[in-house]
Amino acid sequence: MHRLLKRQIRKYLSQEEQERFKDFLFVIDSAYAGFDTDIKQIENVLEKSSQELFNVNRELQISLESQKEEAKTASTRLKSIVENISEIIFQANVEGEWLYLNSAWTHITGFDLNDSIGINIFEFMHPSDIDLCKIKLKRLIDGEEVDCQGEVRFVTRNGSYKWCELLARVSINDSGIVTGLTGFIKDISTRKNLEKEKNLTIEKFKLIFEKSSVAYLIIKEARFIECNNACANLYGVDGKENLVGKYVKDFSPEYQPDGSKSSDKVVEMIRIAKENGYNKFDWVHKKADGTEFPVEVSLNPIQLSEGNILFVALNDLSERKRVESELILAKEKAEEATRAKALFLSTMSHEIRTPMNAVIGVTHLLSEDNPREDQLSNLNILKLSADNLMTLINDVLDFSKIEAGKVELESIDFNFRNFINNVAAGFHMKAKEENLDFIVEVDPKIPAHLMGDPTRLSQIVTNLCGNAIKFTDEGSVSLKVNFSSFKNDNIKLQFEISDTGIGIPADKKDQIFESFSQADSNTTRLYGGTGLGLAITGKLIELMNGTISVESELDKGTSFFVDVELKTSMKSAQQVNFNDDYFKECSKIEGLHVLVAEDNPMNVLIIKQFLKKWNVTYEVAKNGQSALDKIQEEDFDMVLMDLQMPIMDGYAASENIRKLEANKYKEIPIIAVTASAFNEIRGKVLAAGMNDFVTKPINPEELFLKLEKYAKHYN
Numbered sequence: 001m002h003r004l005l006k007r008q009i010r011k012y013l014s015q016e017e018q019e020r021f022k023d024f025l026f027v028i029d030s031a032y033a034g035f036d037t038d039i040k041q042i043e044n045v046l047e048k049s050s051q052e053l054f055n056v057n058r059e060l061q062i063s064l065e066s067q068k069e070e071a072k073t074a075s076t077r078l079k080s081i082v083e084n085i086s087e088i089i090f091q092a093n094v095e096g097e098w099l100y101l102n103s104a105w106t107h108i109t110g111f112d113l114n115d116s117i118g119i120n121i122f123e124f125m126h127p128s129d130i131d132l133c134k135i136k137l138k139r140l141i142d143g144e145e146v147d148c149q150g151e152v153r154f155v156t157r158n159g160s161y162k163w164c165e166l167l168a169r170v171s172i173n174d175s176g177i178v179t180g181l182t183g184f185i186k187d188i189s190t191r192k193n194l195e196k197e198k199n200l201t202i203e204k205f206k207l208i209f210e211k212s213s214v215a216y217l218i219i220k221e222a223r224f225i226e227c228n229n230a231c232a233n234l235y236g237v238d239g240k241e242n243l244v245g246k247y248v249k250d251f252s253p254e255y256q257p258d259g260s261k262s263s264d265k266v267v268e269m270i271r272i273a274k275e276n277g278y279n280k281f282d283w284v285h286k287k288a289d290g291t292e293f294p295v296e297v298s299l300n301p302i303q304l305s306e307g308n309i310l311f312v313a314l315n316d317l318s319e320r321k322r323v324e325s326e327l328i329l330a331k332e333k334a335e336e337a338t339r340a341k342a343l344f345l346s347t348m349s350h351e352i353r354t355p356m357n358a359v360i361g362v363t364h365l366l367s368e369d370n371p372r373e374d375q376l377s378n379l380n381i382l383k384l385s386a387d388n389l390m391t392l393i394n395d396v397l398d399f400s401k402i403e404a405g406k407v408e409l410e411s412i413d414f415n416f417r418n419f420i421n422n423v424a425a426g427f428h429m430k431a432k433e434e435n436l437d438f439i440v441e442v443d444p445k446i447p448a449h450l451m452g453d454p455t456r457l458s459q460i461v462t463n464l465c466g467n468a469i470k471f472t473d474e475g476s477v478s479l480k481v482n483f484s485s486f487k488n489d490n491i492k493l494q495f496e497i498s499d500t501g502i503g504i505p506a507d508k509k510d511q512i513f514e515s516f517s518q519a520d521s522n523t524t525r526l527y528g529g530t531g532l533g534l535a536i537t538g539k540l541i542e543l544m545n546g547t548i549s550v551e552s553e554l555d556k557g558t559s560f561f562v563d564v565e566l567k568t569s570m571k572s573a574q575q576v577n578f579n580d581d582y583f584k585e586c587s588k589i590e591g592l593h594v595l596v597a598e599d600n601p602m603n604v605l606i607i608k609q610f611l612k613k614w615n616v617t618y619e620v621a622k623n624g625q626s627a628l629d630k631i632q633e634e635d636f637d638m639v640l641m642d643l644q645m646p647i648m649d650g651y652a653a654s655e656n657i658r659k660l661e662a663n664k665y666k667e668i669p670i671i672a673v674t675a676s677a678f679n680e681i682r683g684k685v686l687a688a689g690m691n692d693f694v695t696k697p698i699n700p701e702e703l704f705l706k707l708e709k710y711a712k713h714y715n
């Protein structure tokens with residue numbers, strides 16, 4: 001029996017009643033059992049549903065959680081975007097008061113967000129931009145425009161303004177009512193500043209183009225499309241607007257000075273400009289009135305998006321051409337003046353030297369003609385003064401020639417031993433007169449034959465030896481030639497000229513090489529001289545790429561060192577005894593028979609006297625023609641040939657002698673007698689067939705040495 005029925009029967013029915021209703025209870029019990037089964041079934045269904053409900057609920061909860069999470073992430077992301085975006089995002093009410101601003105507002109304006117919310121947008125706007133912005137916003141709110149866009153200036157915290165771009169739209173609620181504005185504001189100040197700068201630069205370039213004194217123009221398709229006023233002025237057109245649009249060809253003559261057609265040449269010039277990126281050339285243009293004028297044109301092809309143009313700068317050459325022609329004229333004048341100066345110098349050389357020749361010569365003669373003692377001292381003064389004057393003339397001539405860069409060094413073969421011998425010969429005599437020893441030492445390693453300019457080298461050594469003797473009262477003067485090195489046919493020599501004389505103060509050592517400069521202001525009075533000698537010497541050494549230096553001790557003596565490089569000659573060496581005294585005896589030239597070709601009676605007189613003294617016989621010819629005749633009539637050993645003579649000069653006479661048939665005329669030594677100090681004379685003399693020359697005024701030692709040198713041919 002069902003337990004519930006059992007309990008209730010026990011509670012309400014007695015045992016007899018239970019027996020009595022036994023069948024009925026059985027039926028009830030079956031109903032209970034059926035009911036239990038139903039209940040169990042319902043319970044099962046319920047449990048299943050509850051389980052399902054639970055499951056659904058759980059899933060729902062999970063999905064809700066994840067949706068919540070997603071919403072949170074999205075909101076954070078959005079917030080981060082809004083906060084980090086560089087543009088201002090805003091919301092405002094219809095009055096224009098800020099309702100929302102992101103932090104870009106603070107970045108851009110510097111104002112605090114909390115302080116700004118609730119404040120009207122126009123409070124932050126530049127006064128000049130407010131009105132327009134108000135109109136635009138009104139139209140937006142009134143529904144006339146969908147959005148409002150514009151560039152306005154917002155004030156910043158430091159009081160300056162920033163250009164911003166504003167974009168706004170209206171916010172509408174669910175009922176379709178406008179509740180306010182939403183939008184963003186972008187900082188465009190950098191772009192605006194760049195635009196401003198760009199505009200300024202464009203303005204500047206425009207100004208430069210417009211105001212430049214250089215004529216600029218722009219050509220496109222053979223027309224002037226732009227130009228400045230300088231260009232209009234250059235073409236003689238009134239205002240640039242009258243030039244723009246014109247054709248280029250209208251402003252060029254038909255032909256250019258080189259004969260080419262302007263229209264052809266311009267094509268070529270443009271082609272070169274395109275090839276090289278630019279082209280600069282001279283051009284002849286034509287003004288509006290037809291006058292032609294020279295211009296320097298710079299063509300620069302430029303590629304623009306709207307097509308290619310030529311940017312042209314024109315430089316008026318009229319003034320430069322004028323100055324150029326003036327310069328050419330001035331140069332011609334200067335050259336003419338230089339020629340006149342050279343002519344003057346050579347004339348002066350000749351004109352002064354000829355009378356000086358006479359003065360010196362006659363002085364020599366007089367002093368050798370047994371003068372009285374009082375006459376002798378006067379003659380000595382005369383001789384000294386004349387010598388000084390001659391030196392001065394020579395120095396001035398030489399110096400001006402070197403200064404003018406007219407001195408060209410020769411490179412000829414010469415016998416170095418003979419050279420030293422010749423230079424030394426004069427000084428042996430001079431030193432003897434002054435009671436000084438003159439010592440010559442030449443390094444035997446130096447080859448006998450060298451190549452160089454013996455005349456100029458002699459000038460250098462002579463000058464230094466002359467000074468050494470001049471500034472030495474007692475003791476000795478020495479000329480040493482040291483061999484320094486030898487390389488590739490070049491030989492380095494050092495000339496050392498030392499004396500035991502007055503010395504040079506240390507602070508004057510550099511100064512003495514300057515022109516007209518002497519170590520002591522008393523020098524001229526005590527020793528004579530002009531102060532030009534060392535200047536000339538220094539310059540000649542410089543020309544030879546050599547160097548000069550000086551060592552000196554006051555009252556002890558001076559040494560000059562000259563380092564020069566010469567070339568060795570192919571000729572074989574020749575031994576010379578340096579201790580020979582050439583003036584001991586005249587026997588070496590005694591008995592010579594000389595033809596003296598000289599027109600100046602004074603010179604003739606002087607030469608005659610010397611020759612007589614040395615027992616040399618002579619014959620005089622008064623011009624070149626007479627010399628040519630005489631040489632064929634008599635047998636001479638030598639000819640002394642003056643260069644400037646009437647009828648036939650010395651050059652022509654010498655050339656003619658050399659042309660004569662017999663062999664002896666080809667060999668007979670002809671020595672030129674010349675008043676000119678210039679080097680080129682030497683070349684001319686040799687070219688005319690003469691062997692050597694002596695300079696006027698005739699120095700007896702020099703003449704003697706030359707006669708002796710060539711007499712050797714006959715001994």
Ligand code: ADP
Binds near residue numbers: 501518
């Ligand atoms: P000059 O001899 O005509 O005066 P230089 O140019 O030859 O001119 O010499 C310049 C100066 O250098 C001389 O005046 C002299 O003061 C000084 N000088 C040159 N050589 C010597 C020397 N050997 N000893 C002393 N002084 C010298």
